[in-house]
Amino acid sequence: MKVLYPEHIPAFFTALASRFELRLPVMLSDGTRTIGSLEDGPIALMGGAVPGKPTAAFFPQQGPVFTAVEGAVLPSSDQANRLFVAGFTGRDIDCLRFIDRFFADGWRDDIYFRQRAGAVIAGVSGYCGPGGALLPLIGGGCDLEFVCDGKCWLVLTYSQAGEGIAAELPDTDAEEVLHQIRIESLTAANEGDELIQRASQLLRANRVPDSFWSEIGDRCISCTGCNLACPTCTCFGVQDWRYANNIERSRMWDSCQLDGFMREASGHNPLGSEALRTRRRIHHKLAADPERWGEISCFLCGRCDVVCPTGIGILAVAMEMVDRFEQETIR
Numbered sequence: 001m002k003v004l005y006p007e008h009i010p011a012f013f014t015a016l017a018s019r020f021e022l023r024l025p026v027m028l029s030d031g032t033r034t035i036g037s038l039e040d041g042p043i044a045l046m047g048g049a050v051p052g053k054p055t056a057a058f059f060p061q062q063g064p065v066f067t068a069v070e071g072a073v074l075p076s077s078d079q080a081n082r083l084f085v086a087g088f089t090g091r092d093i094d095c096l097r098f099i100d101r102f103f104a105d106g107w108r109d110d111i112y113f114r115q116r117a118g119a120v121i122a123g124v125s126g127y128c129g130p131g132g133a134l135l136p137l138i139g140g141g142c143d144l145e146f147v148c149d150g151k152c153w154l155v156l157t158y159s160q161a162g163e164g165i166a167a168e169l170p171d172t173d174a175e176e177v178l179h180q181i182r183i184e185s186l187t188a189a190n191e192g193d194e195l196i197q198r199a200s201q202l203l204r205a206n207r208v209p210d211s212f213w214s215e216i217g218d219r220c221i222s223c224t225g226c227n228l229a230c231p232t233c234t235c236f237g238v239q240d241w242r243y244a245n246n247i248e249r250s251r252m253w254d255s256c257q258l259d260g261f262m263r264e265a266s267g268h269n270p271l272g273s274e275a276l277r278t279r280r281r282i283h284h285k286l287a288a289d290p291e292r293w294g295e296i297s298c299f300l301c302g303r304c305d306v307v308c309p310t311g312i313g314i315l316a317v318a319m320e321m322v323d324r325f326e327q328e329t330i331r
């Protein structure tokens, strides 16, 4: 097993930057952690899941589709270097696996895969959560994993690319520490899963009345934070930008909590109330996607519950559904 000592972190990533386009957790000048480049701020691997979605490396908030110059259409350019994206938690890796499936299905999304293909993914786990809390071990689904043992980072590799990156690091014999982290991870890894399954079953059995969605929808202020933070939200709109010498068509994240999300040209809006839009946000992840993809598309990364200013992230809503409607059936 390899090890990365804290004092070697800057040099390690600086060396990688000559081979990859780096995206990793950094601290901005205002104290926000985000996934950015070495130029954006000091490296900040500690602190748990970054607030922004790490999948934005491949599906950015705004990205070009093509540029038109004097009648000629030029596709969006390839990434100059392969991407190396670090900072995925175990839950984030599940989200990435899901959107890889989503973008590969049917019409394979070439814009997404131009960034994603060949990218190296690095997870983080161990005692690097908020205040040193445990982030469960990931154990695969990425190229390498940095496991914080409280003092340094044990480096586990799962692919040839991962092995190549870790090859120069010193060896360590820390099997016992890793074993302890693995044991602790077993309980932490499934937190919330049962609850979200039960909420999904309620929705799929049509046991959540419309009045519930009116109540929850009344609490939504359409800030869009939940969608913008969610690694498995993939809706986007298309916009043309006219510049002096060209026109750029780009796509931008959309939000199903916005009034205009499904509004049709006729003016008819199938999601014309906050109740319907909020129902749709939750129903999509917990009921529609299981039908379509065979799995719930919320992997409990926690971001929407952290970001929602009115407390109606998916876990909060799932808890309320289970509390209220499982009991009602029993009575």
Ligand code: SF4
Pocket: 095, 226, 229, 230, 231, 232, 233, 285, 297, 298, 299, 300, 301, 302, 303, 304, 305, 313, 314, 315
């Ligand atoms: S917890 Fe919220 S933000 Fe995270 S995957 Fe689920 S719905 Fe998306």
Ligand code: SF4
Pocket: 219, 220, 221, 222, 223, 224, 225, 226, 227, 257, 307, 308, 309, 310, 311, 312, 313
């Ligand atoms: S974060 Fe909360 S208030 Fe904002 S759009 Fe989402 S559900 Fe509504």
